[in-house]
Structures are given as C-alpha cells and as structure tokens.
C-alpha cells in the first residue's frame with residue numbers, strides 16, 4: 242500500500258504514448274504511477290500532451306511543468322520501409338532523441354528507458370545476446386543504433402531495451418488495447434485478421450534452413466513488454482548512474498507455417514494463402530537470448546506462448562471488427 246502510494250507521487254512520461262506499445266503501457270502502469278503521455282498525434286481514448294519532439298521549446302515547457310521522475314522514450318518512425326524518406330527517420334528518431342536528452346538535461350531529469358530493436362544485430366543464424374556483433378542493415382535500425390549511442394554518451398541513468406517482435410493485445414479491467422498500425426506490416430496481426438475475415442495473405446519463402454522452410458521468429462506478448470518495462474523502472478529507481486542494454490524477447494521459436502497452423506486450430510477457419518518468393522532482407526532465424534533480462538530485472542515472459550498470443554490477438558481483432566475499425570495493408574501483404 243505504502244509502496245503504491247509512493248509510486249503514485251512519481252510521475253512517468255511516455256513519449257510515443259499514442260502508439261501501439263505506448264498506449265498499452267500507459268494502461269498497464271496507470272495503477273502504479275502517475276502517467277503523462279506525449280505524442281505528436283491525438284488519440285480518441287487517451288489524454289495526450291500533443292507535442293512533436295522536434296519542437297524543443299514545447300518539450301522544455303512540458304518537462305518543466307511535469308518534472309517526470311522517469312521518461313520512457315517510445316516515439317519513433319518505426320515502420321521498416323526503405324521507400325520512406327531517410328530525413329523522416331533522421332528527424333523522428335535521431336533529432337527527436339537529441340532534443341529529449343537536451344530537455345532532460347535542462348531540467349536535471351535523470352532516468353530514461355529507450356525502445357531499441359533486434360534489427361541492430363548482425364545476422365549470424367544464432368541466438369542473439371547483447372554482446373553479439375552489431376551491424377544494422379535498414380535505415381530504421383541504423384537510426385535506432387545512433388540513438389543508443391546518444392543516450393549512452395549522455396551519461397543519463399538509462400536502460401536500452403532491444404525489443405524482438407512485439408504482438409497481441411492487453412486487457413485491463415474491461416478495457417482492451419492492441420495494435421493498429423496503418424499500414425499493418427507485422428505477421429501476427431496480419432494473418433489473424435485475414436484468417437478471421439477470410440482474406441488472402443502471402444508467406445514469403447519456404448526454402449529457408451528451418452524445419453519446414455519458413456522463417457523462425459521470436460514473438461513477445463505486449464503484456465510481457467509492459468512487465469519488462471515495469472521491472473526496468475524498478476531497476477532504474479534502485480540503481481543510480483547505470484547504463485544497461487537488455488534484449489526483450491520470449492526466446493521461443495515459431496516458424497511462419499507453425500504460427501498460421503496454430504491460428505487455424507484456434508479459430509477453426511482455414512487460412513487462404515500462397516507461398517511467394519523470399520523477400521530481400523528476411524533471415525532464417527531471429528531469436529534472442531533473454532537471460533540478461535531474466536537475471537538483471539527478475540523478469541519472465543509469462544504470456545508469450547504462441548497460443549496465448551494468438552488468442553489475445555483474436556479478442557482484439559473481434560473488438561476492431563465490432564467497432565468497424567478495419568486494418569489496412571500494403572498490397573504485398
């Protein structure tokens with residue numbers, strides 16, 4: 242009781258809080274902390290401090306008013322798409338992060354959690370740990386790596402979390418939130434939605450070096466992402482002047498075929514799909530070692546069994562359909 246009361250005096254600010262992970266996280270942390278959400282876009286369901294991180298003056302004003310004990314920096318241009326102008330990545334990721342650090346220093350704010358990505362690693366075909374070779378390929382991943390460096394050099398008390406494939410939905414009391422990207426490019430939200438609506442989708446490549454030829458991925462339930470961030474907050478509040486880089490994934494291996502067969506089993510609706518040629522840049526296996534997170538944060542991915550991920554995504558898709566919110570896809574999905 243006392244701990245909760247103390248926490249509620251601690252204000253936490255989430256940048257990118259109108260996005261998928263940010264809106265789920267705000268709901269998850271709300272009981273424990275006073276939450277302020279900052280985003281450049283508005284949201285129907287959340288109270289947002291509308292601010293583009295590129296607007297340093299407004300950002301300074303918000304931090305001065307709010308004085309958050311900790312900032313969770315999720316705001317980014319996160320769609321991996323090489324057709325997007327590089328300037329957009331540079332601004333929304335690098336410049337925005339530089340501004341945030343400047344504003345934090347201006348107001349003597351010391352605790353930061355940053356969402357980075359598995360895409361910063363060099364592909365090795367092996368399970369990835371934090372000290373493996375770094376070699377980002379996409380513009381998106383290159384800008385994330387640059388942000389990691391800016392944060393490290395700032396000497397701010399911080400944790401960099403490298404997320405693997407985040408998915409599914411979160412239910413707190415009777416409220417459900419999930420992923421609603423436009424366009425949707427991730428595998429699980431695409432194929433669950435298309436299975437339920439009996440639409441065709443594509444699987445790219447069945448000649449990878451895996452048991453059934455399709456790619457292997459590590460999926461992590463949004464609830465486990467939220468609990469990892471919650472544990473990271475505890476860690477930062479307990480330890481001053483720290484810098485840590487930590488993988489957040491389930492460490493489980495699911496091939497694309499296994500994943501879509503699991504969906505069929507649960508919904509009892511047949512998938513409609515074709516196998517297409519491999520896509521440039523896709524790799525056989527992308528799985529993380531999460532032993533550092535388990536040890537350092539005392540965290541466990543308790544919700545990331547593929548069945549649970551799919552069942553919670555189905556609940557969210559049914560909610561979307563009931564509310565006439567329809568997902569949009571690129572024509573190649």
Ligand SMILES: NC(=O)c1ccc[n+]([C@@H]2O[C@H](COP(=O)([O-])OP(=O)(O)OC[C@H]3O[C@@H](n4cnc5c(N)ncnc54)[C@H](O)[C@@H]3O)[C@@H](O)[C@H]2O)c1
Nearest residue numbers: 257259260261262280281293294315316317319356404407
């Ligand atoms: N979803 C995943 O699987 C995944 C995996 C690895 C890393 N990540 C990282 O986690 C973070 C959150 O991901 P998400 O899926 O919720 O993304 P999202 O696109 O749903 O949300 C990002 C939010 O940031 C906001 N934003 C972008 N630029 C901004 C700026 N300059 N100023 C203010 N707000 C800005 C957007 O309006 C959006 O609401 C991102 O940094 C992403 O790179 C996500």
